[in-house]
Amino acid sequence: xxxxxxxxxxxxxxxxxxxxxxxxxxxxxxxxxxxxxxxxxxxxxxxxxxxxxxxxxxxxxxxxxxxxxxxxxxxxxxxxxxxxxxxxxxxxxxxxxxxxxxxxxxxxxxxxxxxxxxxxxxxxxxxxxxxxxxxxxxxxxxxxxxxxxxxxxxxxxxxxxxxxxxxxxxxxxxxxxxxxxxxxxxxxxxxxxxxxxxxxxxxxxxxxxxxxxxxxxxxxxxxxxxxxxxxxxxxxxxxxxxxxxxxxxxxxxxxxxxxxxxxxxxxxxxxxxxxxxxxxxxxxxxxxxxxxxxxxxxxxxxxxxxxxxxxxxxxxxxxxxxxxxxxxxxxxxxxxxxxxxxxxxxxxxxxxxxxxxxxxxxxxxxxxxxxxxxxxxxxxxxxxxxxxxxxxxxxxxxxxxxxxxxxxxxxxxxxxxxxxxxxxxxxxxxxxxxxxxxxxxxxxxxxxxxxxxxxxxxxxxxxxxxxxxxxxxxxxxxxxxxxxxxxxx
Amino acid sequence: xxxxxxxxxxxxxxxxxxxxxxxxxxxxxxxxxxxxxxxxxxxxxxxxxxxxxxxxxxxxxxxxxxxxxxxxxxxxxxxxxxxxxxxxxxxxxxxxxxxxxxxxxxxxxxxxxxxxxxxxxxxxxxxxxxxxxxxxxxxxxxxxxxxxxxxxxxxxxxxxxxxxxxxxxxxxxxxxxxxxxxxxxxxxxxxxxxxxxxxxxxxxxxxxxxxxxxxxxxxxxxxxxxxxxxxxxxxxxxxxxxxxxxxx
Ligand code: SF4
Numbered sequence: 137x138x139x140x141x142x143x144x145x146x147x148x149x150x151x152x153x154x155x156x157x158x159x160x161x162x163x164x165x166x167x168x169x170x171x172x173x174x175x176x177x178x179x180x181x182x183x184x185x186x187x188x189x190x191x192x193x194x195x196x197x198x199x200x201x202x203x204x205x206x207x208x209x210x211x212x213x214x215x216x217x218x219x220x221x222x223x224x225x226x227x228x229x230x231x232x233x234x235x236x237x238x239x240x241x242x243x244x245x246x247x248x249x250x251x252x253x254x255x256x257x258x259x260x261x262x263x264x265x266x267x268x269x270x271x272x273x274x275x276x277x278x279x280x281x282x283x284x285x286x287x288x289x290x291x292x293x294x295x296x297x298x299x300x301x302x303x304x305x306x307x308x309x310x311x312x313x314x315x316x317x318x319x320x321x322x323x324x325x326x327x328x329x330x331x332x333x334x335x336x337x338x339x340x341x342x343x344x345x346x347x348x349x350x351x352x353x354x355x356x357x358x359x360x361x362x363x364x365x366x367x368x369x370x371x372x373x374x375x376x377x378x379x380x381x382x383x384x385x386x387x388x389x390x391x392x393x394x395x396x397x398x399x400x401x402x403x404x405x406x407x408x409x410x411x412x413x414x415x416x417x418x419x420x421x422x423x424x425x426x427x428x429x430x431x432x433x434x435x436x437x438x439x440x441x442x443x444x445x446x447x448x449x450x451x452x453x454x455x456x457x458x459x460x461x462x463x464x465x466x467x468x469x470x471x472x473x474x475x476x477x478x479x480x481x482x483x484x485x486x487x488x489x490x491x492x493x494x495x496x497x498x499x500x501x502x503x504x505x506x507x508x509x510x511x512x513x514x515x516x517x518x519x520x521x522x523x524x525x526x527x528x529x530x531x532x533x534x535x536x537x538x539x540x541x542x543x544x545x546x547x548x549x550x551x552x553x554x555x556x557x558x559x560x561x562x563x564x565x566x567x568x569x570x571x572x573x574x575x576x577x578x579x580x581x582x583x584x585x586x587x588x589x590x591x592x593x594x595x596x597x598x599x600x601x602x603x604x605x606x607x608x609x610x611x612x613x614x615x616x617x618x619x620x621x622x623x624x625x
Numbered sequence: 626x627x628x629x630x631x632x633x634x635x636x637x638x639x640x641x642x643x644x645x646x647x648x649x650x651x652x653x654x655x656x657x658x659x660x661x662x663x664x665x666x667x668x669x670x671x672x673x674x675x676x677x678x679x680x681x682x683x684x685x686x687x688x689x690x691x692x693x694x695x696x697x698x699x700x701x702x703x704x705x706x707x708x709x710x711x712x713x714x715x716x717x718x719x720x721x722x723x724x725x726x727x728x729x730x731x732x733x734x735x736x737x738x739x740x741x742x743x744x745x746x747x748x749x750x751x752x753x754x755x756x757x758x759x760x761x762x763x764x765x766x767x768x769x770x771x772x773x774x775x776x777x778x779x780x781x782x783x784x785x786x787x788x789x790x791x792x793x794x795x796x797x798x799x800x801x802x803x804x805x806x807x808x809x810x811x812x813x814x815x816x817x818x819x820x821x822x823x824x825x826x827x828x829x830x831x832x833x834x835x836x837x838x839x840x841x842x843x844x845x846x847x848x849x850x851x852x853x854x855x856x857x858x859x860x861x862x863x864x865x866x867x868x869x870x871x872x873x
Contacts, residue, residue, distance in 0.1 A: 252837060253800050275805045278784035280752040280765045283802060304802045307756045308835040315834065316675075323675045323694050324831045330758030330856065374763065377770075391632055393770040394639050401649070408653030408708070411760055413855065414694050443635045450628040621758045624801075 139357055139497025140338065141561040143190075143198040144346040147574065148555055150202045155211040158187070158203030165191045165199070166218050171489075172476060173198065173561060174570050175214075175224035177232045178583040180204050185232045187211075188585075190559055190572065196494030198559060210235030220476025223591050245591070246624045247303030255285075258301045263289040268296075271606060275304045282620035286609075293605045298598045305624035313584040318344065318573070319418055319549055325571075326413045329588050329622035331374075333409075334360075334367040335564025336586070337416040339571040342560035344418050347575060348549040356420035359542040361498040362535055363403065363415045363423065365528040368565040369440065370399035372521040372528075375617045379518055380451065382610045383460045391447040395440055402436045405429060406542070420546035430540040437536065441529045448522055461515035465600040465612035468512055477596045478589045479567020481616055484520040485512035491563035502538070504531055514608075517615040524565075552579040566617065567593065588622025639771040644863040645873075648710045652858060653693050655711040658684050660727025661703045670697040670706065676824065676831055688714055688722040688731070689827035692855035712858040715865025716851050722827070733864070734850065736871030743816055744790055745870045747779045750820075751789030753809050756796030756832065760856035761823040765793065773859045778872055786812040794843075797825040797832040803839040810846065821848040822862065824855045831855075 153161065166172065173190040180186040189201045205211065213236050214221040225236045227245045236242060243259060244251045251257075255275075263270075269290055275283035285301040309328055313321055325340040326333040338360050345352060352360075373396035380388025400410040406423040407415040415423045425433065451457055467477070472485035482489050483506070492504040507523040509516035557574045567589030576582040597616045601609055641647045663684065671679040674697055678690035684705060686697075698706045705726065716722045717734050724731060752765055768775040769782065783789050786809045798806065810817075821843065824830035829838060850869055852862050867873060 247801050248837070253803070255801055255804070275802070276753055276786075276809055280762055280782055282754045282757060282759055282762060283805060304799065304805065305754070305756050305796070306799055306801050306837055307797060307832045308837040311837075312832065312835055320675065323692055327758040327760065327825075327831055327855075330760030331763060333760075387629060387632055390771050391635075393767075394772055397767070397770065397772050401651075404649065405651035408651060408695065409693070410652075410764075410858070411856065413692075414653070443632075446628060446631050446635060450632050453628065619759060621756070 138342045138346070138352070138560065139361060139499055140342045141192070141196055141198060141491045141494055141496065142342055142346060142559060143200065144556055144558040145200055146555060147202070147557050150200060153201065153203040155203055155205040155209060158201055159211045159214065161201050162189045162191070162214060163217065165201070169194055170199070172218065172220050172224070173568070174572065174585065174587050175221060175228070176572070176585045177228040177234060178574070179232060183207070185234050187228060187234070188557070188572070190570070200557065200559070207232055207234045210237060212237045213239040215239055219474045220592070223595065244303065246306045248306050255301070255303065258285070260287050260299050261289070261297055263296055267291055284620050288606055288609070290606055293607070295601050295604055295606050295609070298601050300594055300598050302594065302620060302623045305621045307621070307625065309625040310584060310586060313586070314581055318552065318581040322417055328586055328625065329590070329619040330411060331371055331619065332367070332564045332566060332569065332588065332622065334363045334412045334415065335562045335569040336571070338364060339560045339562040339569045341416055341418045342562070343558040343571045343573045345549070346558040346560070347552040347556055347573060348418070349553065350419055350547050350549045352420055352547055353545045355539065355542060356545045358498055358535065358539050359421040359423050360416055362532065363412050364562070364564070365532050366399060366403050367412055369525050369528050370396050370403070371565040372525045373399060375521055375614065376518065378614045378617070379611060382614050383457065385451065385454065385457055388447060388451045391443070395443055398436055398440055402433055405432065417546060419549050421542065422544045423542050424544050425542040427540055430536060434533070434536055437529055437533050441533070444525060452519070452522070458515060460611065461518055462513060464514045464608045465604055465615060466511070466513040467596055467600050471599060472512065472596070475596055475599060476592050478592055479564070480517060480520050480524065481567065481593045481596050483507060484509045484516040486510045491561050491568055502531065502534055514611050514615040552581070554579040564589065566590065566619065586625060588619055590618040590622040593618050594623060640774045641772055644773065644860050645713065645867065647860055649712065649858065649860065650710060652710040652712065653695055653708040654858065655709050655714045655730065656686055656691070656724050657707045657709055657730070658686065658724060658726040659705045661705055663705070664702055667702065669700040669702065673697055673700040676828070676833065683726045685723050685725040687828070688724060688853035689719060689851060690824060690830065690833070691853065692824050692830060712860040713864045714853055715861055715868070717849060717869065719851060722851055722853055734868035737849070737869055738871070740818070740849070740869060741871040745872060748791060748870065749781055749783045749789050750791045750793050751783055751786045751809065751813070752793045752795065753806055754795045755802035755806050756799040756825060757823065758796070761795035761825070764856045764859050765795070765822065765862070767859045768862060773863060775863060778867060780866065786810070787814065789813050790816070791818050791820055793820045793822050794826045795822050797829045797835065797838050798840045798842060800837050800839040803842065806842050810842070818849040819846050820850040820852060822852045823857055824853060827851050827853060
């Protein structure tokens with residue numbers, strides 16, 4: 137069984153709902169405490185749109201609600217009662233022209249389709265007043281990072297509102313995913329958000345395997361989970377190095393940075409790529425580890441745990457660090473829940489949401505305790521990532537005790553079942569990565585929806601900087617550490 | 626204080642003394658294709674390649690397209706392909722990126738006397754991502770860490786294109802970034818040059834068939850350096866740029 141949160145259903149077996157019944161059921165589910173994992177649409181026959189809401193019960197079970205509706209009719213927005221729906225409704229509107237009545241503001245999510253190249257038309261929110269000034273940054277930023285445009289509306293030094301315009305990175309991922317053989321999409325999937333290659337690859341593999349009725353060998357599944365935690369350790373280290381650099385704590389920047397090298401070089405020893413590319417493939421895994429390599433991996437894990445503990449003490453114990461992070465960029469638990477934040481951005485605000493905690497597959501045998509922080513500020517997001525590194529290193533060390541070898545192993549994939557919808561959710565380092573694959577009547581791929589956690593969390597960043605000083609933006613931004621490509625697809 | 630000293634002690638010396646000789650263990654880098662004859666009519670490698678990087682008769686790989694996924698290794702019945710840990714594979718021309726069956730390895734980048742005299746002792750680079758997935762961006766950032774320590778050669782990243790000599794492009798060049806790429810270039814003072822970093826920038830990589838790209842900029846301004854990989858290893862970049870500038 138897959139270790140990911142997953143669901144596969146026969147599409148003809150889903151209740152045929154109209155817009156009204158569908159939105160009533162989605163509302164009812166949300167009101168009873170379920171959460172919206174994703175909401176997306178695809179073109180359906182006769183010019184209609186098929187919209188799908190994937191909901192998750194507090195115990196982790198997934199459910200699907202599907203409606204087919206005329207785009208010009210659409211539905212009445214969910215976002216006013218459930219702000220977490222805002223980005224999904226905007227996306228459906230941008231991709232399919234579906235009307236979402238009374239939505240607060242249907243701004244483009246990524247300037248695709250008819251919006252392509254219209255970056256200059258972005259409807260920035262305007263703050264009126266004689267003393268108000270605006271600061272525009274981007275799309276090209278000062279560092280070596282991806283592009284996006286930020287506009288701050290300030291009174292003096294205080295930011296009252298930040299608008300984040302994305303889409304510059306739009307590469308047409310979802311369209312390309314429908315062009316190739318559905319079984320050979322991993323190289324493309326690994327670059328949806330290139331720092332999250334493993335999480336995206338695993339969500340893709342799991343969703344595809346469910347359609348192909350393929351049981352992944354246990355060892356291969358264990359090796360995937362291993363890859364995922366190495367990716368988490370490496371990227372949390374990269375994030376901490378960035379945070380340390382942004383506040384001029386050079387020792388942290390250089391030490392977390394070089395320790396990341398150890399983490400990614402460990403992945404490279406197992407699969408040839410510092411980013412874990414090529415590690416996962418549908419049906420199994422291509423990584424190889426023998427006893428000798430296991431010793432080296434074990435030594436690397438021990439080195440990481442030892443050296444990280446020392447730099448953590450220096451970093452967390454420096455009052456200058458605490459002073460820069462504490463109370464900056466705060467998101468309350470309530471706001472995190474309402475905005476539907478996921479991953480570390482949610483957990484740092486006291487929301488104990490982690491897909492690994494639902495304990496399927498490898499996580500039943502070797503559970504991952506969920507880390508949570510309460511203060512919701514940059515400090516909490518930094519401390520949370522430090523804690524998660526420790527948890528992952530412990531988990532990796534325990535996993536290595538159990539499994540000293542990985543063989544490249546792949547189970548055969550059968551034909552894809554027709555008319556089926558498969559959803560897989562993988563807890564990547566940045567939060568849940570969601571892949572939804574749907575087949576047509578002949579078992580061909582009809583639709584592929586990719587969702588990076590960044591889509592939801594960007595609004596969290598905009599929210600976090602309100603009433604903060606504009607000079608604190610860089611650390612707020614780094615503390616969320618979001619993907620531009622993951623949003624722009 | 627003690628923690629601080631301990632961190633420093635743990636750190637030891639991390640820099641790679643001669644990046645052009647370093648061979649990272651386990652890395653899947655520059656391929657070698659053996660001259661062993663192919664089965665009649667066999668096209669398995671070319672069929673399996675996700676980026677159409679393989680040409681036949683003779684079998685050859687275009688490193689500008691290759692994403693080093695090694696699918697070709699897995700499918701070749703004659704076991705012709707091998708990916709070595711060698712990172713040195715940058716080239717000053719697009720054609721210099723071809724590795725052919727039985728052929729010699731691609732030669733190192735020739736030093737450019739002009740670039741050496743202009744930038745051999747100080748080079749400022751501005752990176753612009755136009756659809757880069759953050760793989761290339763992370764590896765370019767890594768160049769400034771204590772391992773690769775690019776600054777020791779007088780090569781540095783700058784924040785503004787106005788301060789830059791070279792534009793390092795990553796990503797397949799999206800339409801939505803087309804104006805910003807051109808603006809960044811226009812803001813750079815002469816003399817200036819472009820480096821294409823990664824399979825996406827060089828050829829479009831996995832996105833080459835995407836209808837939402839605009840690669841016109843690279844047609845107008847040809848790169849002086851191509852750095853292959855997905856993402857390229859930082860060492861691939863260091864070696865190529867040092868060779869180009871005739872450093873050391
Ligand atoms: S390693 Fe390169 S040449 Fe071989 S299949 Fe992959 S992309 Fe093609």
